[in-house]
Amino acid sequence: MIRKKKKRGQLIVLSGPSGVGKSTVISELLSERSDIHFSVSFTTRQPRVGEADGVNYNFVSRETFEGMIAREELLEHAEYVGNYYGTSLKVIQEKLDAGIDVLLDIEVQGAAKVRAKCPEAVLIFIIPPSFEELSRRLHRRATDQEEVIQGRLQKAREEYRQIPNYDYMVVNDKVSEAAAEIIAILTAEGCRTRNRLHLVDDVSLGR
Amino acid sequence: MIRKKKKRGQLIVLSGPSGVGKSTVISELLSERSDIHFSVSFTTRQPRVGEADGVNYNFVSRETFEGMIAREELLEHAEYVGNYYGTSLKVIQEKLDAGIDVLLDIEVQGAAKVRAKCPEAVLIFIIPPSFEELSRRLHRRATDQEEVIQGRLQKAREEYRQIPNYDYMVVNDKVSEAAAEIIAILTAEGCRTRNRLHLVDDVSLGR
Numbered sequence: 045m046i047r048k049k050k051k052r053g054q055l056i057v058l059s060g061p062s063g064v065g066k067s068t069v070i071s072e073l074l075s076e077r078s079d080i081h082f083s084v085s086f087t088t089r090q091p092r093v094g095e096a097d098g099v100n101y102n103f104v105s106r107e108t109f110e111g112m113i114a115r116e117e118l119l120e121h122a123e124y125v126g127n128y129y130g131t132s133l134k135v136i137q138e139k140l141d142a143g144i145d146v147l148l149d150i151e152v153q154g155a156a157k158v159r160a161k162c163p164e165a166v167l168i169f170i171i172p173p174s175f176e177e178l179s180r181r182l183h184r185r186a187t188d189q190e191e192v193i194q195g196r197l198q199k200a201r202e203e204y205r206q207i208p209n210y211d212y213m214v215v216n217d218k219v220s221e222a223a224a225e226i227i228a229i230l231t232a233e234g235c236r237t238r239n240r241l242h243l244v245d246d247v248s249l250g251r
Numbered sequence: 252m253i254r255k256k257k258k259r260g261q262l263i264v265l266s267g268p269s270g271v272g273k274s275t276v277i278s279e280l281l282s283e284r285s286d287i288h289f290s291v292s293f294t295t296r297q298p299r300v301g302e303a304d305g306v307n308y309n310f311v312s313r314e315t316f317e318g319m320i321a322r323e324e325l326l327e328h329a330e331y332v333g334n335y336y337g338t339s340l341k342v343i344q345e346k347l348d349a350g351i352d353v354l355l356d357i358e359v360q361g362a363a364k365v366r367a368k369c370p371e372a373v374l375i376f377i378i379p380p381s382f383e384e385l386s387r388r389l390h391r392r393a394t395d396q397e398e399v400i401q402g403r404l405q406k407a408r409e410e411y412r413q414i415p416n417y418d419y420m421v422v423n424d425k426v427s428e429a430a431a432e433i434i435a436i437l438t439a440e441g442c443r444t445r446n447r448l449h450l451v452d453d454v455s456l457g458r
């Protein structure tokens with residue numbers, strides 16, 4: 045006689061320095077857990093080679109983005125290396141209310157804002173096995189000039205200082221293992237007492 | 252250049268009402284995670300059929316147990332249905348210091364004492380799919396008289412009130428699934444930021 049109280053979805057925030065391989069980990073995660081809704085962020089930056097509008101990001105103009113800010117349509121937004129990034133509030137709320145877990149890929153400033161608005165959000169920071177490895181990965185990607193890479197490494201150092209604000213850290217050494225750890229975290233969060241008290245039936249409490 | 256700072260083991264506390272199938276879940280868990288040290292409790296109660304000294308419990312006399320209390324050799328102890336149950340402090344500390352995870356099977360009073368002494372302990376409460384199912388399992392076990400069974404069910408109701416003190420709830424419907432959830436919880440706890448900050452290398456913090 046389990047009470048069928050409706051369970052809300054979990055809001056999951058993934059952050060990590062540029063070059064850590066977050067997109068690859070997310071792809072692997074979503075292939076294992078296709079029930080998770082990945083929230084596509086809005087940005088004013090230019091698409092990189094291979095990136096598609098509505099898939100990697102919703103690419104919009106600075107004017108459009110500033111309109112969304114003015115109309116308070118964003119859960120969070122931040123400026124990063126000269127471009128805006130932000131998350132639509134409406135879609136997320138609908139999914140969570142329907143019991144669907146929602147995954148956000150956002151940087152540290154945005155994550156802090158989500159934490160402030162949704163204290164129950166699960167914040168996960170992805171780190172590389174070492175900082176040298178992060179540098180190697182950024183150079184291997186070879187889409188950026190050395191100056192830009194150095195800027196990203198400096199930015200990463202600043203982001204690392206925000207790690208204590210995150211609930212969990214996942215090391216992206218092997219992608220499959222990083223994804224497996226995230227899946228374990230989501231399973232564990234689903235077992236948290238506050239998320240399961242509805243499973244205690246009335247009779248056991250003598251009501 | 253990951254700093255090899257020594258990681259302490261995790262202290263894991265499992266509780267759950269009599270008849271929920273905790274021992275079976277623990278056997279399954281230990282067969283999957285043989286690196287976990289199961290801390291065998293001390294008790295003054297009589298062994299049940301099939302129970303072995305030093306395996307299920309260390310069975311001791313009331314006099315011996317009271318000597319251990321007097322010498323403060325116990326992490327926690329409690330009286331339950333007229334018998335003492337307790338946990339040796341020394342063995343646990345040695346294992347945790349050596350980086351080994353330690354599993355305790357203790358009832359709610361003992362768990363509250365462990366929480367007070369070790370705030371970082373992970374507390375998991377195992378519940379049956381329903382209270383009717385718990386009653387069925389107790390009757391099926393058929394080692395106890397009806398009066399004893401009713402006493403256990405009443406005790407279970409009281410224990411359920413302590414569930415909010417636990418970090419996690421695991422439903423023992425299928426044993427393999429319950430064990431898998433506990434394994435996911437342990438993986439997730441190992442990913443907690445406070446347990447992984449040693450993975451952030453100095454260079455990333457600009458030291």
